[in-house]
Amino acid sequence: MAAAIDKPIRFGILGCADIARKVTRAIHLAPNAVLCAVGSRSIDKARRFIADNAPHTSTEVKAYGSYEEVLDDAGIDAVYVPLPTSLHLRWAVAAAEKGKHLLLEKPTALCEADLDVILAACEAGGVQFMDSTMWVHHPRTAKMRELLSDPDRFGQLKSIHSVFTFCVDTGFLQNDIRVKPDLDALGALGDEGWYCIRSILWAADYELPKTVTAHRGTTKNEAGVILACGASLLFEDGKVASFHCSFLSNLTIDLTVVGTNGTLCLHDFIIPFEEGSAKFSLGTKSWFNDLVTGWLSLPSEHIVTTDLPQEACMVNEFSRLVGCVRDSGSAPEKKWPTITRKTQLVIDAVKASIDRDYEPVEIVV
Template sequence: MADDENPINFGIMGCAEIARKVSRAIHLAPNSILRAIASRSIEKAKRFAIKNSLPDDVKIYGSYDELLDDPCVDAVYMPLPTSLHLQWAVLAAQKKKHILLEKPTALDVDQLDQILEACESNGVQFMDGTMWYHHPRTAKMKALLSDSQIFGQLRFIHSSSSFAPSPEFFEKDIRVKMNLDGLGALGDAGWYCIAAILWAMDYHLPTTVTALPAIARNSAGVILSCSASLNWDKHETIATFYCSFLSHESMDLAISGSNGSLHINDFIIPYQENSGPFSVTSGAKFVDLHIGWNVKPEIVQVATELPQEALMVQEFARLVKGIKISGSNPDGKWPGISRMTQLVIDAVKKSIDLGFISVSL
């Protein structure tokens, strides 16, 4: 429940399953309040409100236009199919609504650039819905990676994001429909992998991106599983990732430096929402006869008072409030991160389409 004197009023455009999680996050964030939800039909919006026990004062709309025309709504969370992002995000920006946009942000960087231009020209804040950025564990890991004595020079990164859904997923889910979310596993699970790699590299774009030949598609041509390698010539660093709708749940991130390594097995969704672990090893050597190690990984546990999705909403609302109350400019950090992630997504897709050749960035 908002305890801020001037909470940011949110509207949710679209009643996708992920919207249930974010509606709860808006409720938990102390500077935010849910004012309205919208679907393409009033019946679906009402069902969402009942299922999620939304307060009676939350407005329910049967069209997205009605929500965007509501003067009480400051910001919108938009979990629409990716194919609809360009149309509705641009219109939201033109209506002066700040935008928390679900990932992947667009079908390609050209579409995203149109969204970001609309946000910039209308003075509204943009952020994508990548939640793990906002967990305090993420800042703790970054501090360790930045310590040259503990970690040394970054050499290799690997990330994976996969899950094996029910057969119904492959028949009905928007993520396997070419006309709705044509990027498939690359845009969904792969977004997290690429974002984590770029985060570890302090957002230096790779020199080249090369998709690997092992790829699976459905009958419509949507990617169900793929992998790629990323190379940084200047930094002498290599990264790989694997994303899939066909493998058991994984949310792994492994980062190796010249003097240390860091591993995390739940980087996207922590095993528990009130804390998150990771392991770090520094200065490890084999003991005599190579029958063991001289050190064991240190397990670091980072507690959080709010779930990471509520922290995301809180940070977004803080930025929006600065614009609304203090006349601050929108923060360019978050759109910049989204754009770099989208650029690498595009490069992987281009490499796949051209027969797995290396694509320069």
């Protein structure tokens, strides 16, 4: 772990969502970040959250009984916002207007128009924006990118397939915010499909597809929220991608990226099986033996270790960029909001294709 810096980025958290526990630990682990405040509609809930999740923090963490108080605290540089998606527009914009750098939970908005309002507020406020997609910050992801960029070992990208499913219980199907049209109206598409789409864009080096066509067979609940869906994406140069996400199937996290010369494959791209080391496999110029009774060479297994868990790598990178703005007067890094916007554009296109009886939807930038 890198040494702690002199003036760490001071975080506030809006809300006590389950996922905030993980990010609280990540802020603790990141050498350049410190948690300073947690706001909840109930100050007791904020206090309990701090007692349960931030007991090891050396500095005092303030509990606030509202989100506003966190945003009004001059001692806070940045906020992490894990509120239900329908509340993002209001609170992300409020944070940016108060000059707070913004680490926003995914899905970032209910639609791209809402996200654009958030991003405009960040730009106007001069604050750094980043969505809280953790896996892209794992050093494994950088290693995989290096191999995908190798014209000899991987070649030209041809197809991508991504899956994220998990099987929820009856309680989730009745009560979780992710199945409520007034809270997380994008359902499984926003919660799981977000990662699949991000992984496809990542593999395509953030080129947007030309056309998105949802797969027939979307499952919705009685309120019309998506519980399972999938789509195919077609890119300008002919490469293709597909994904499938579902709240109704066993936990599966697959990413397969195939090029002319290579095949990248992993089964835990969003949450690595283990925290300290993560694997992927790469087959290169794979072929059969002469009689086609076996393979000449097997895909090779690559292991990437990490001292910091991926969510702490994310906090570390976000805090580094925030530090550049706060301490050196740099402009915010545009890479992260650009990637977020592309992800949201594809989410919207999948939704539109489902709503239009599975017609293809053109992505217009």
